[in-house]
Amino acid sequence: MVIQFFTYILQGTSVTLAVTLVALPLGLILGLAFALLYNYGGLWVSRLAAVYSLAMRGVPPVALLFVLYFLLSGRLVNLSPFWAGSISLGIISSAYQMEILRGALQAVGESQMIAARAIGMSRFQAIRYIILPQAIRLAIPPWSNEASIVLKDSSLVYALGVPEILRRAQQLSATTQQPFLAFGAAALIYFILVFLANRGLDLLAEKTKLPNAAA
Amino acid sequence: MREFPPILQAKNLTKTYGENVIFKNISLDVYKGETIVIIGPSGTGKSTLLRCLNLLTPVDSGQIFLEGEEITAPSVNQDQVRQKIGMVFQNFLLFNHLTALGNVMVGLTKVKKMPHNQAKEKALQELERVGLADRAHHYPAQLSGGQQQRVAIARALAMDPLVMLFDEPTSALDPELIGEVLGVMEQLAHEHMTMLVVTHEMGFAREVADRIIFMEKGRIVEEGTPEDLFERPQQARTREFLGRISELYGKREKG
Amino acid sequence: MISFLEFFVRYFPDLLSGIGMTLLLTAEGILAGLVLGLAATLARTYGGKFWRSLAIAYIELFRGTPLLVQLFLLYYGLPGLGIALSREWSAFLALGLNSGAYQAEYLRGSILAVGEEQMLAARAIGMSKWQAIFYIILPQALRLAIPAWANEPVSLLKASSVVFLIAVPELMTRAKMIASRTYDPIRSYLAAAVLYLILVYLVDAAMKWLEQHTRLPGLSQARQK
Ligand SMILES: Nc1ncnc2c1ncn2[C@@H]1O[C@H](COP(=O)(O)OP(=O)(O)O)[C@@H](O)[C@H]1O
Ligand SMILES: [Mg+2]
Numbered sequence: 001m002v003i004q005f006f007t008y009i010l011q012g013t014s015v016t017l018a019v020t021l022v023a024l025p026l027g028l029i030l031g032l033a034f035a036l037l038y039n040y041g042g043l044w045v046s047r048l049a050a051v052y053s054l055a056m057r058g059v060p061p062v063a064l065l066f067v068l069y070f071l072l073s074g075r076l077v078n079l080s081p082f083w084a085g086s087i088s089l090g091i092i093s094s095a096y097q098m099e100i101l102r103g104a105l106q107a108v109g110e111s112q113m114i115a116a117r118a119i120g121m122s123r124f125q126a127i128r129y130i131i132l133p134q135a136i137r138l139a140i141p142p143w144s145n146e147a148s149i150v151l152k153d154s155s156l157v158y159a160l161g162v163p164e165i166l167r168r169a170q171q172l173s174a175t176t177q178q179p180f181l182a183f184g185a186a187a188l189i190y191f192i193l194v195f196l197a198n199r200g201l202d203l204l205a206e207k208t209k210l211p212n213a214a215a
Numbered sequence: 216m217r218e219f220p221p222i223l224q225a226k227n228l229t230k231t232y233g234e235n236v237i238f239k240n241i242s243l244d245v246y247k248g249e250t251i252v253i254i255g256p257s258g259t260g261k262s263t264l265l266r267c268l269n270l271l272t273p274v275d276s277g278q279i280f281l282e283g284e285e286i287t288a289p290s291v292n293q294d295q296v297r298q299k300i301g302m303v304f305q306n307f308l309l310f311n312h313l314t315a316l317g318n319v320m321v322g323l324t325k326v327k328k329m330p331h332n333q334a335k336e337k338a339l340q341e342l343e344r345v346g347l348a349d350r351a352h353h354y355p356a357q358l359s360g361g362q363q364q365r366v367a368i369a370r371a372l373a374m375d376p377l378v379m380l381f382d383e384p385t386s387a388l389d390p391e392l393i394g395e396v397l398g399v400m401e402q403l404a405h406e407h408m409t410m411l412v413v414t415h416e417m418g419f420a421r422e423v424a425d426r427i428i429f430m431e432k433g434r435i436v437e438e439g440t441p442e443d444l445f446e447r448p449q450q451a452r453t454r455e456f457l458g459r460i461s462e463l464y465g466k467r468e469k470g
Numbered sequence: 471m472i473s474f475l476e477f478f479v480r481y482f483p484d485l486l487s488g489i490g491m492t493l494l495l496t497a498e499g500i501l502a503g504l505v506l507g508l509a510a511t512l513a514r515t516y517g518g519k520f521w522r523s524l525a526i527a528y529i530e531l532f533r534g535t536p537l538l539v540q541l542f543l544l545y546y547g548l549p550g551l552g553i554a555l556s557r558e559w560s561a562f563l564a565l566g567l568n569s570g571a572y573q574a575e576y577l578r579g580s581i582l583a584v585g586e587e588q589m590l591a592a593r594a595i596g597m598s599k600w601q602a603i604f605y606i607i608l609p610q611a612l613r614l615a616i617p618a619w620a621n622e623p624v625s626l627l628k629a630s631s632v633v634f635l636i637a638v639p640e641l642m643t644r645a646k647m648i649a650s651r652t653y654d655p656i657r658s659y660l661a662a663a664v665l666y667l668i669l670v671y672l673v674d675a676a677m678k679w680l681e682q683h684t685r686l687p688g689l690s691q692a693r694q695k
Contacts, residue, residue, distance in 0.1 A: 298596030
């Protein structure tokens, strides 16, 4: 019975992973765009990006999730709860990822840009070939942290009825009358997922570290 | 001339860190009112010896007696022993969140449970003694290195210790600040405070020490009065070390 | 836009009654978390093997799982073991336990930053280990922790919103009630979002004030050496 229990919840695990794997890259692309706009976009564009970041990060993810979900699943377009929820989480994460990348870009510094321009690179080439490769390495440790937050926040789409780990646990709890086991199993699976994600990203950080880079 | 028993006595102390033997079978008698200077190359175990005497680090074997009572016995309250042995560190180690006055008072109020007003009065006296009464309300970060070290001395003195241990008290100081700390220590020696001082300040050793101990590789190589060691060293190693030290010392005075 | 303003003004009193509960939950969670986090850090740093393992297990478990799962485990799960908690108690416990695990990490970082040597100096004047911890290490560590710790109230304020999923009557729950009454979820949750934004801004300002008023003269310079 314990095995059936776990396999039922494990089916939710693939949904949880799918939500995360949609939200995280989407947040990265949007976050990178906003970070570049902030750093290189001129005064007004830069201010707009800053306001976006402040507003998004100043509101609880679950409140934003509901606003975005209702916009994406009826008002603006008509997406399924899975897609509306995943994309909403991606948009929310983009503000946090923007801050991570912005900090990394700033840490690489103006002097690298000047050096790149000095050998005849265009601004775009300098960003693409000199600044970004360095910034991404610097961003990996804080980005890992954000990745595990997105993984944990994916549990919020429970509220939209998406059959992820927590929703499965709730169904199990109702059918088996074993609520502690059901939610305990959900917690255990999350713990393992977060643990594995952290270890994997630590390895990535280790692999991509530059020699002599400050630890 | 010497009062028996010694105020602080170490018998056959041995200390190891893992495989590493720091010192073996070291014995040492410190008599009331005397100033002993310990010299020796770095890594020799001088700091470790002082920490063992103060029970901040346990010895592997051997005994330590304070006023004839064994303080290495398992039944001894180590916190009470440390109150009676003052310690001054190379890097001052003032409590960063307390003013100079607070640093001197905290042992009195929290450890000795002295009433606040009485503790304050006593602490101010100790600061006066090291010439820093006017800096009582400064935080450590607002004091020079020399001032910080004098506060550290006052903090130790406030506990009315039987013995004061100094571990290279001037090594972390800029040259122009060394004098003020040595001055305070010299004054303590004249007041017949019992002191055990690890230092490379040969001028201080020559002027103030009653006895000098030369330590090397965890052993006491030679000991004697300043005249004995400086004028007639018995061991070749002692001669070599003193030669090197005076060379360095001379260079610094020129530079 | 005008219609959102009208909407906001009309339902503001409703939402306001939820703000009280949101702030209460946040404050309770922060205080409970502070006590738990402090205990966990002390156990982890100065405790014996048993206490150290217990503290690490607590910190890792609560940082490694979603708050929502912890909340459900307390509210829906515990009755399975014969322990039934009210919504408010479940919310309070979940927020406090969760925050405690994070606060423990802030405190541990700053205790390590204070350094072993302060302990040595305290022992040298005859303090016991626990005297040294309470009179010398903690006063410094707590001050050092403030800049990093100051993010926690804002973070918990935002996190507290998930308790609407067990219908604790706080801000999000009020928004949900308005949404089902008006059939206008977007404006309802947007109104809640605006209020959260204002609360976050206010709490953040309070934390900045705290940071500035607990600084020791010159301490930051001393730390750089
Ligand atoms: N806590 C420790 N753990 C391991 N080895 C130590 C420790 N403290 C000191 N040592 C070693 O003991 C030796 C003597 O050190 P120390 O007493 O500081 O010498 P000195 O003060 O004469 O320079 C050194 O080799 C040092 O590396
Ligand atoms: Mg030393």
